[in-house]
Amino acid sequence: MFFRMVRGTFKRQWKKMVMIALTVALGASIATAMLNVMLDVGDKINEELKTYGSNITVVPQSNAVISKLYDVEDGEARDEYISQEKTGELLTIFWANNITDFAPVNEADVQLDGQSVKLIGTWFNHHLAFEKKATVYQRDTGIVNLRSWWDIEDGEWLDEQKNSASDLAMAGASLAKEKNISAGDVISVKADNAEKKLTVVGVFDSGDEDDSCIYTTLAAEQELMGETDRIEKIEVSAITSPDDELAVKAARNPSLLSGDEYDLWYCTAYVSSICFQIQEAIPEASASAVRQIADSEGKILEKTELLMTLITFLSLIGATLGISNLVTSGVMERSSELALLKAVGATNSQITLLVLTEITLTSLAGAAAGYFLGYAFAQIIGQSVFSSPIEMSAMAAFLVVVLIIAVTLVGSIPAVRILLRLRPSEVLHGGH
Numbered sequence: 001m002f003f004r005m006v007r008g009t010f011k012r013q014w015k016k017m018v019m020i021a022l023t024v025a026l027g028a029s030i031a032t033a034m035l036n037v038m039l040d041v042g043d044k045i046n047e048e049l050k051t052y053g054s055n056i057t058v059v060p061q062s063n064a065v066i067s068k069l070y071d072v073e074d075g076e077a078r079d080e081y082i083s084q085e086k087t088g089e090l091l092t093i094f095w096a097n098n099i100t101d102f103a104p105v106n107e108a109d110v111q112l113d114g115q116s117v118k119l120i121g122t123w124f125n126h127h128l129a130f131e132k133k134a135t136v137y138q139r140d141t142g143i144v145n146l147r148s149w150w151d152i153e154d155g156e157w158l159d160e161q162k163n164s165a166s167d168l169a170m171a172g173a174s175l176a177k178e179k180n181i182s183a184g185d186v187i188s189v190k191a192d193n194a195e196k197k198l199t200v201v202g203v204f205d206s207g208d209e210d211d212s213c214i215y216t217t218l219a220a221e222q223e224l225m226g227e228t229d230r231i232e233k234i235e236v237s238a239i240t241s242p243d244d245e246l247a248v249k250a251a252r253n254p255s256l257l258s259g260d261e262y263d264l265w266y267c268t269a270y271v272s273s274i275c276f277q278i279q280e281a282i283p284e285a286s287a288s289a290v291r292q293i294a295d296s297e298g299k300i301l302e303k304t305e306l307l308m309t310l311i312t313f314l315s316l317i318g319a320t321l322g323i324s325n326l327v328t329s330g331v332m333e334r335s336s337e338l339a340l341l342k343a344v345g346a347t348n349s350q351i352t353l354l355v356l357t358e359i360t361l362t363s364l365a366g367a368a369a370g371y372f373l374g375y376a377f378a379q380i381i382g383q384s385v386f387s388s389p390i391e392m393s394a395m396a397a398f399l400v401v402v403l404i405i406a407v408t409l410v411g412s413i414p415a416v417r418i419l420l421r422l423r424p425s426e427v428l429h430g431g432h
Helices: 002-012 014-052 061-070 084-092 173-179 218-225 245-252 259-266 271-281 291-333 335-343 348-386 394-411 413-421 424-428
Strands: 056-060 099-112 115-122 126-132 135-141 151-155 168-172 186-190 195-205 213-217 233-238 285-289
Touching (some): 014 291, 014 348, 014 394, 056 271, 084 099, 084 126, 084 135, 084 233, 084 271, 099 218, 115 218, 151 173, 173 195, 195 213, 195 218, 213 218, 233 271, 245 271, 271 285, 291 348, 291 394, 291 413, 335 348, 335 424, 348 394, 348 413, 394 413
Parallel strands (some): 168 195
Antiparallel strands (some): 056 233, 056 285, 099 115, 099 186, 099 233, 126 135, 168 213
C-alpha cells in the first residue's frame, strides 16, 4: 500500500518531481565538480607553479652561513663549491619523485666587447645518469623546464645533446639588443686568463635581470673559468605540500619533534622535509626554500579551496531553496489527499514518511544524474585550467550523497511543518 501510494504520486505529479530532480541535479553537479577538483587540485596547482621556477636552492654550507650572517646574495661568495658529482644524490632521497627538475648554476663575470657581462653556466636538457650501490638513477633535467616561461624571440633553445653544445650559448633580450646579437652569431667572452668563442643559438626574453646575461652550458663555463667539477648552487623545483603547524615547528628545529611527529614530517612532502633530506644526501650543502614561491603555493591552494567550498555551499543553498518551494507547493496541492489520509487514521509520522520517501527517491535520481554531469564539468575544468584530467574521488561521491540527503531534508522542513498543522476537518470541509 505504501509504495503504491508513492508510485501514484509520481504518476500524478511527475512534472513537479522532474523539476525537483533537475534542481537537485544542478546542485549535485556543481558540488561534484567542485569537490573532485578541490580534492585533486593540490598537486595540480603545485605542478602548475613548478613551471615558474625553482622553490629550493642548494648552496655550499659555508656560503649559506655567510649569507645569513652578512646578507650576501647566493653566488657572491665563490670560495666554496659543491662537487658536481654530488648532484646525482638528489635522485636518491625519499622524495626524489617529487623533484620535477633541477639544474646546477655557476655565475661568472666575463668581458664581452670590453664590457662586463654575467655569464651563467647551467644544464639545459641534460641527461643525468648516476650510480650508487649498484643502482643506476637517470633523469633528464635542466632549465628548459625550470625557465619554461622564457619567450624565445630569435632562434631556439640550446640543445645540450648536440656534440657542439659546449660551444653554444643563449643571450638575453636586453643584451642582444644592446650588442646587436642575433641567433647564429659568434661572440667571444673573456675571463682573467682565458677566452672562449660561443655560437648564439637563441635570444630569450625572461622579463627579469637574466635579460642582460649570457647563458651557456655548465661545461663551457667551467672550462672558461677553470672550475671543473665545481658548482656554486643547485636550483631545485619540487612538488610540495602546504606548510602546517608541524612543518613550521620542524623548520625551526627537527630535533625538537617527537618520534611520531618526526616520522610524519619526514614522510610528508613539506618543503622543509625535502630540504632536510637533500642536506642528508649532500652533507656539505645547505638546502633552503625560496620562501616567496613556497609560501605562495600554500596561499594559492588555500584560496582556491576556499573559493570552491564557497561555490559548493552556495549551489547547495540554491538547491535547498528550490526543493523547499517545490515540495511545499506540492504538499499544498495535495492537501485534500493528505487530509483524507489523516481522517482515515494515518498518523503525522506516517504521512511525513510518505512525503519524505517520495522526495528522497526523486532527489537520489537527480543526484545520480548530477554526479555524472559534475564529472563532465570537472574534466572540463581540469583540461581547460590544468591541461590534465581530474581524478574522481570516492570520498567526493560519498560527500555528494550525504550533502544531497541533507539538502533534501532541510528543504522539506517547511512542507513537513504544513503537514503537521494540517487539520482534516478544516481541509475537507473547505475551511483551509
